[in-house]
Amino acid sequence: MLDLTYEAPQPKTIAGATGDWELVIGLEVHAQVATKAKLFSGASTQFGAEPNSNVAFVDAGMPGMLPVINEGCVAQAVRTGLGLKAEINLWSAFDRKNYFYPDLPQGYQISQLYHPIVGEGEVLVDMAPGIARRVRIERIHLEQDAGKSIHDMDPHMSFVDLNRTGVALMEIVSRPDIRGPEEAAAYVGKLRQIMRYLGTCDGNMQNGNLRADVNVSVCRPGDYERYQETQDFSHLGTRCEIKNMNSMRFIQMAIDYEARRQIALLEDGKEVVQETRLYDPDKNETRSMRSKEEAHDYRYFPDPDLLPLEIEQAWVDDIAASLPELPDEKKARFVTEFGLSEYDAGVLTAEVANAAYFEKVAEGRDGKLAANWVINELFGRLKKEDHSIEDSPVSPEQLGKIVGLITKGDISGKIAKDLFEIIYTEGGDPEAIVEERGMKQVTDTGAIEAAVDEVIAANPAQVEKAQQNPKLAGWFVGQVMKATGGKANPAAVNKLVQEKLGL
């Protein structure tokens, strides 16, 4: 694998009254598995359906109904594990996590506490060119999502929709390797990117298809290093878990608030109590979910309705063989193959569709020039008009031809922008349009020479000034470009002007 070298970022420190504090963060990310049907039933996973219409009797917890596992969900979990360079457990098992809540009609969630399907892996979280955090993944397990309760439709009642009940989730558990709010958001962003590349989760945070529980603690500088050396948690502070956040911005704000709250307690001589907290974005604060404390006695036990899940290495190998090129590899390849900066390669590989578009533009052409055009002109324009790459009015073939015309010297960069505008608004074949509309750059020195002579002859006063002050030669270049309708090759004009003025 092509690996870009990187250094670890500095941990975020917060200055307290008694000295500096550092943050230690671990995340549990819940990613909805991209499948048609639910984890243990044949009901649809489609978002936005009529309430309680995507519900099988087993999802509704009806007596006598038995769960039957969806092989597609298992394949997606394995695929995600492979994408995170994780160990795949050929033998895993399902357990019941018992608690009562109206949107959980079974009275338990089927999960994998003791034997998860995916073991240890890792993610490289890019912070800036050359700076990245390696975050260890502890495990990924498959579990059922709960339903949705709506509390604002009636003053005395909550309304429950079971459409999401039983949809498959992957819970991706990290080690406490994340050292600041920005890193936490970047980590979620990187998982999202990898899963979108793999096609295992659409990453739609607004719909709740990607949510995170964040564990935060604070410690003194040096404590974390002692933990890393020994893997002994007693070097770290007591953690609190902030539940169920579905926005990168809120994740950062909640961590920052929670760290400061803990520091204030500790500096006051008080203790941090290990508990579950909820982030309130309106007030920008976290508060204790005391009502959940008792529910924390989940009384896990192996689900007697489900045999252990045994999969074959050959099946895992087939999935491994079907993995696409992943973001880190793609980025490294763009740097080496096209000579791009790590930053540009990062922008182009953020979404797999963007990367594919760029590769078509760059194929057999100047990669750096292609990158500039895709990032600055195309992305800039699409963003302004709120278009996605999929509905770009300019195809990669068209943009590729524009880049090709520039490289060949047929059009100048300035004319290319006009041409891009024409293609963007009217469409058409760039090469044909350049011919038809006479946009071709004049490289014929004879014609350029004539134009230069004409401008010099018409402006004797300027000639004198320019000969005193060579910087003024640019004015002549501008005049010649104007006279030729921008079609003269600027480099050739510049050279001729210098010669003719005797500079």
Add this chain to the structure above:
Amino acid sequence: MSIDTETARRVAKLARIKVEEDALPALASEFSAILGFIEQLNEVDVEGVEPMTSVTPQRLKRREDVVTDGSQQAAVLKNAPDAREGFFAVPKVVE
């Protein structure tokens, strides 16, 4: 291992089963008897013995990722004590 009435009360509450105060000591003693039996089982040496997960050798049955169920809102809501506009309606639960 012996279960006290406090633990019995907690287990009943977690299971949402209403147990009257005066029934708790008897329940606790039944729990203790069951656990005593489990302790007895624990004396058996099972070192190197795979846990048995099925009486006959069989593999976990799987389904294909195809939508085969759902679209039965009325049936799903049929036994609900209260349902409105396609939702189950329950006493307000809010964090």
